[in-house]
Amino acid sequence: MANTGIFNRSALVFLFALGLAAVAVPLLNLVVPSENVLHLPDYLVTLLGKYLCFALLALSVDLVWGFCGILSLGHGAFFALGGYAMGMYLMRQIGARGVYGNPNLPDFMVFLNWPSLPWYWQGFEFFPFAMVMVLLAPGLLALVFGWFAFRSRVTGVYLSIITQAMTYALLLAFFRNDMGFGGNNGLTDFKDILGFNIQAAGVRAVLFSLSALAVGLCFIAARGIVLSKLGLVIAGIRDAEPRVRFLGYRAEHYKLFVFVVSALMAGIAGALYVPQVGIINPSEFAPANSIEAVIWVAFGGRGTLWGAALGAIVINAAKSWFTGALPEAWLYVLGFLFIAVTLFMPKGLAGSFAGWSNLKKTSATPLPTPEMAE
Amino acid sequence: MRATVFGLVMLVCLLAGLGPAFAGTAELVNALGQGDFKSREQAITALVVSGDATAVPVLDALEAGNLFLRKTDQHVFIGKADGDTLSLIDPATNQPAGTGQKFEFEKIKINNALRGIISNAKGGLTLFSADAATRRSAAATILKSGDAASLDALEKAIAAEKDAPTLALMIEAHAAALLNSQRPDAEKLSAIDALKKEGSRDSSALLVQLGSNAQEPIKSAALAAASSIENGLAAWSFAQNIWYGLSLGSVLLLAAIGLAITFGVMGIINMAHGELVMVGAYTAYVVQQTIAARFPGVQNEALLISIPGAFIVTGLLGMAIERCIIRFLYGRPLETLLATSGLSLILQQAIRSIFGPTNKEVSAPSWMSGAINITAGLSFTVNRITIMIFSVAIFAALMLLMKRSSLGLQMRSVTQNRPMARAMGIRAAWIDTLTFGLGSGIAGLAGVALTQIDNVSPNLGQNYIIDSFLVVVFGGVGNLWGTLAGALTLGIANKFLEPFAGAVLGKIIILVGVILFIQKKPRGLFALKGRWVET
Numbered sequence: 001m002a003n004t005g006i007f008n009r010s011a012l013v014f015l016f017a018l019g020l021a022a023v024a025v026p027l028l029n030l031v032v033p034s035e036n037v038l039h040l041p042d043y044l045v046t047l048l049g050k051y052l053c054f055a056l057l058a059l060s061v062d063l064v065w066g067f068c069g070i071l072s073l074g075h076g077a078f079f080a081l082g083g084y085a086m087g088m089y090l091m092r093q094i095g096a097r098g099v100y101g102n103p104n105l106p107d108f109m110v111f112l113n114w115p116s117l118p119w120y121w122q123g124f125e126f127f128p129f130a131m132v133m134v135l136l137a138p139g140l141l142a143l144v145f146g147w148f149a150f151r152s153r154v155t156g157v158y159l160s161i162i163t164q165a166m167t168y169a170l171l172l173a174f175f176r177n178d179m180g181f182g183g184n185n186g187l188t189d190f191k192d193i194l195g196f197n198i199q200a201a202g203v204r205a206v207l208f209s210l211s212a213l214a215v216g217l218c219f220i221a222a223r224g225i226v227l228s229k230l231g232l233v234i235a236g237i238r239d240a241e242p243r244v245r246f247l248g249y250r251a252e253h254y255k256l257f258v259f260v261v262s263a264l265m266a267g268i269a270g271a272l273y274v275p276q277v278g279i280i281n282p283s284e285f286a287p288a289n290s291i292e293a294v295i296w297v298a299f300g301g302r303g304t305l306w307g308a309a310l311g312a313i314v315i316n317a318a319k320s321w322f323t324g325a326l327p328e329a330w331l332y333v334l335g336f337l338f339i340a341v342t343l344f345m346p347k348g349l350a351g352s353f354a355g356w357s358n359l360k361k362t363s364a365t366p367l368p369t370p371e372m373a374e
Numbered sequence: 375m376r377a378t379v380f381g382l383v384m385l386v387c388l389l390a391g392l393g394p395a396f397a398g399t400a401e402l403v404n405a406l407g408q409g410d411f412k413s414r415e416q417a418i419t420a421l422v423v424s425g426d427a428t429a430v431p432v433l434d435a436l437e438a439g440n441l442f443l444r445k446t447d448q449h450v451f452i453g454k455a456d457g458d459t460l461s462l463i464d465p466a467t468n469q470p471a472g473t474g475q476k477f478e479f480e481k482i483k484i485n486n487a488l489r490g491i492i493s494n495a496k497g498g499l500t501l502f503s504a505d506a507a508t509r510r511s512a513a514a515t516i517l518k519s520g521d522a523a524s525l526d527a528l529e530k531a532i533a534a535e536k537d538a539p540t541l542a543l544m545i546e547a548h549a550a551a552l553l554n555s556q557r558p559d560a561e562k563l564s565a566i567d568a569l570k571k572e573g574s575r576d577s578s579a580l581l582v583q584l585g586s587n588a589q590e591p592i593k594s595a596a597l598a599a600a601s602s603i604e605n606g607l608a609a610w611s612f613a614q615n616i617w618y619g620l621s622l623g624s625v626l627l628l629a630a631i632g633l634a635i636t637f638g639v640m641g642i643i644n645m646a647h648g649e650l651v652m653v654g655a656y657t658a659y660v661v662q663q664t665i666a667a668r669f670p671g672v673q674n675e676a677l678l679i680s681i682p683g684a685f686i687v688t689g690l691l692g693m694a695i696e697r698c699i700i701r702f703l704y705g706r707p708l709e710t711l712l713a714t715s716g717l718s719l720i721l722q723q724a725i726r727s728i729f730g731p732t733n734k735e736v737s738a739p740s741w742m743s744g745a746i747n748i749t750a751g752l753s754f755t756v757n758r759i760t761i762m763i764f765s766v767a768i769f770a771a772l773m774l775l776m777k778r779s780s781l782g783l784q785m786r787s788v789t790q791n792r793p794m795a796r797a798m799g800i801r802a803a804w805i806d807t808l809t810f811g812l813g814s815g816i817a818g819l820a821g822v823a824l825t826q827i828d829n830v831s832p833n834l835g836q837n838y839i840i841d842s843f844l845v846v847v848f849g850g851v852g853n854l855w856g857t858l859a860g861a862l863t864l865g866i867a868n869k870f871l872e873p874f875a876g877a878v879l880g881k882i883i884i885l886v887g888v889i890l891f892i893q894k895k896p897r898g899l900f901a902l903k904g905r906w907v908e909t
Contacts, residue, residue: 071711073711148889148890148893151893152892152893152894152896153896154892154896156707156708157707157708158892158896160643160708161843161844161847162847162889162892164840164843165840165843165885165889166885168885169881169882169885169886169889172881172882172885173878173879173882175878287840291645291712291715294712295712295715298712328723328727331719331722331723332723334719335716335717335718335719335720336716336720337716338712338713338715338716338717338719339713339716339717341712342703342709342710342712342713342716343699343702343703343713346709
C-alpha cells in the first residue's frame with residue numbers, strides 16, 4: 001500500500017479505530033450482560049454517538065478551513081438545518097400520539113392554533129423525502145450564500161463575520177413561533193424512527209454504528225477530494241488565492257464546491273445527532289456553537305481530517321466530564337484551551353503526534369504551515 | 375415598631391377625618407344596599423358625582439362581592455368572610471368595625487351591567503386621587519372609553535385641577551366624554567375642535583368611532599378632525615422613528631467605536647470586545663456601590679465618576695490582553711479571532727463567578743430621568759439624549775486624538791507603514807499596545823452608558839458583538855466616519871422596519887441586508903482607497 005494514497009497509515013489507523021468502535025460499542029452494550037464490568041450502559045452509547053456527530057461536524061469544518069482557508073463561523077447553521085430536517089420527519093412520525101392527539105399537526109401547532117400543516121412541512125412524513133431535505137436544506141443555503149460571498153471575493157475575517165451573522169440571523173428566525181419550527185422549544189418528544197422505538201437500546205446502537213459509518217465515509221470522501229488534483233488547487237487557494245486566480249483558475253468555483261460539500265457533511269451530522277439526543281432547538285444555531293466547532297478542529301490539528309475528528313471527541317469528552325464534576329470550571333478550561341491552542345499548538349494534537357513519532361515521511365498530507373491568504 | 379405603626383394608623387385616621395367634608399358619603403354608601411339594580415346604579419353615579427376618593431374601596435368591595443348590608447340597621451359594611459363570621463370595615467372611615475355573624479348580613483348583589491358601571495365609576499372617582507399620576511391614568515382611561523357617565527365628575531375635577539399636563543389630559547377626556555353624551559350639537563362641535571387641537575392617537579380613534587355612528591353635522595366634522603389628526607400623527611411618528619433610530623444608532627456607535635479602533639485601524643479581530651463593554655458596565659456598578667457605601671454625599675454623581683474609572687480599568691485590561699496574547703498573533707487574524715473568543719468565555723465566566731449570573735442595577739443620576747414632551751406624538755427621554763450626546767462627544771474626542779495629537783499621528787503611521795514608522799523612531803510595539811488599550815477603554819465607556827438602557831449581566835457583551843462588527847464592516851474598515859454613518863444607518867433602518875416587520879424580523883432583515891451589502895461592496899460604505907489597503 002502506497003504511503004501517499006487515500007488510505008495511508010494514519011488514515012488506516014483512524015478508520016480501523018472507527019470500525020472497531022462501530023462493532024464493539026453495540027456488542028458491549030447489547031450482548032454483554034449488564035452485571036459484567038465490560039458492559040456499556042445505554043446512556044454512554046448515546047453520548048459516544050453524539051461525539052461522533054460532532055466529529056463529523058469537525059471534519060466538515062476542517063475540510064473548508066484546513067484545506068481551503070475559509071474560516072466559517074456558521075457551520076453550526078448547516079448542522080442545525082440538517083437536524084431540523086430530521087426532526088421534522090420524527091415529529092410527523094409522532095402522529096396522533098402527541099399530547100393533543102392531533103393526527104396531522106405537531107403539538108406546538110395545535111397549541112398555536114394553526115389550522116393546517118404549512119406547505120414546507122408537506123412530505124416530511126416520508127423518510128426518503130426527509131433524507132433528501134437533510135442534504136438539500138444545508139446544501140442550498142451553502143450554495144446560495146457561498147455563491148454570493150465567493151463571487152464578490154469576500155475573504156478572510158470578513159467572511160467569518162458574515163457567516164457568523166448568517167447563523168445569528170437563523171437563530172433569531174427559528175426562535176420565532178411564526179416560523180413554524182416550534183419556536184424556542186424546538187422539536188422534541190420523538191417516538192419512533194422508521195417504525196422502531198427511538199428510545200430502544202437496539203435502535204440507539206444502530207444509530208451509533210450509522211454515525212461511525214457516516215464519519216468513516218465522509219472521511220474517505222474528504223481525503224479523496226483533498227488528494228485529487230482539485231484538492232491541490234484548493235490548497236493553492238488557501239495559501240495564495242490571488243496567484244491561483246492569476247494562473248487562470250476560477251477560485252470561487254473551487255471554494256463554492258468545497259463549501260457546499262462541507263455543508264452537506266455538517267447537515268448529515270445534524271441529522272444523525274437529533275434522533276440520538278432527542279431534541280433540536282434554535283440554540284444549535286448559536287454563534288458560540290460554531291466557534292466551538294472551530295476550536296475542536298484547531299485543537300485536533302487542522303488540515304489533517306482525522307485530527308479534527310479526534311479533537312471534537314476529546315474536547316467533548318472533557319466537556320462531559322467537567323460539566324458533571326466542575327461545572328463552574330468548564331468555560332475557563334474551554335477559554336484557556338482556545339488561547340493555548342492558538343498560541344502554543346498551532347498544529348494541534350495531530351501535529352504533536354507527528355512530531356513525537358519519527359514517521360514524518362509517511363504522513364501523506366504535508367502538514368500545512370501556511371501563511372493564511374489574507 | 376408596633377407603636378410607630380399604630381401612630382401612623384392614627385395619623386392616617388386623623389388626616390382622613392380632617393379631609394374635605396363629604397357629608398353625604400356615608401348615606402350614599404348606605405343607599406347601595408337598597409332597592410333593585412336600577413336604584414343601585416343611581417347610587418353609584420351619585421357616589422361618583424360626590425367625588426370622594428374614599429369611595430373607591432367600597433366600589434372595589436362591591437365589585438368583588440365583599441359588600442354587605444346589616445339587616446338590623448340597614449348599614450352597609452365591607453366584609454371579609456372567615457368561616458361563619460365576617461370581619462367588618464366601616465366604609466366611611468375605612469376602619470375595622472368589629473365582626474359579625476354571617477346570617478345577620480345580606481350580600482349586595484350586582485350584575486354584569488353594574489360591573490361595567492362600577493369600573494367606569496372607579497375611573498371617575500380616581501380623578502380626585504391625591505396622586506397626579508393616578509389622576510392622569512384615570513383621565514386617560516376615560517379618554518379611551520369616552521364614557522359619558524364620567525362627564526359630571528370630569529367637570530368637577532377640571533375645576534379643581536392644578537397640574538398642567540393632567541389638566542390638558544382631563545380637558546381632552548372631557549371632550550371625548552362629551553361627544554358620547556346627550557349634550558347639544560354646538561357643544562359637541564367645539565369638543566371636536568378641542569380634540570383636534572390636542573391631536574393624540576386616542577382621540578383620533580375615538581373620533582373615527584364617533585364618526586361612524588353619529589349624525590350630520592357631527593359625523594363629517596368628526597371624520598375630518600380624525601383625518602387631520604392622523605396626518606399630523608404620521609408626520610410626528612416619522613420624526614419619532616428617526617429619533618428612535620438615531621438613539622439606537624448612537625448606542626450602536628458607542629459599542630462599535632472601540633471596535634473601529636482595534637478592528638478597523640489595527641486589523642485585530644477582538645471577539646472579546648463585547649466582554650470589555652461588559653467589564654466597563656460592571657466597573658460602573660462597583661464604583662456606584664463603593665460610593666454608596668463610603669461617600670453617600672456624591673452618590674448622584676457616581677455614574678459620572680465611573681466614566682474615567684471604566685476607561686482606565688478596561689484600557690489596562692486591553693493593554694494586558696495585547697501584551698499577553700494578541701502580540702503573538704499579528705498577521706494571523708483567524709487565530710486572533712479564536713484566541714479572543716476564548717478570552718471572551720473566560721471573562722464572562724469570571725464575571726459570573728464574582729458577581730453572580732443575575733442582573734445588577736446601576737441607578738441613574740436624578741438629572742437623567744424624565745422626558746421632554748414636544749407634542750402628543752413626539753417625546754424624548756432624557757437618558758437617551760444623554761447617551762446620544764455622550765457617544766457624539768466620544769466620537770469627536772477620538773477624531774481629535776487621531777487627527778490632531780502626536781499620539782494619533784504615531785498610531786496612524788504605525789498602521790499604515792510599520793517599517794517606515796519604526797525607522798522614524800516610533801516604538802511600534804508600544805504604540806500597538808496603546809492603540810489597543812484606547813479601543814478597549816472606549817469599549818468600557820460604552821459599558822457605562824449601556825448600564826442605563828440595558829441589563830447589566832454577564833451576557834451584556836454578547837448582545838452587541840455581532841452588531842458592532844456589522845457596523846464597522848458596513849461603514850468601511852479603517853474609517854471612523856464610516857463607523858458613524860454605518861451605526862446611524864443601521865439604527866434608523868432598524869427602527870423603520872420594526873413597525874412593519876416586528877422587532878425580531880426587522881433585525882433579521884437588517885442582518886440579511888448587511889450580508890448582501892457586503893457581497894456588493896466588500897470594503898464597506900466608505901472604502902479606503904490607495905495601495906496600502908491591499909496589503
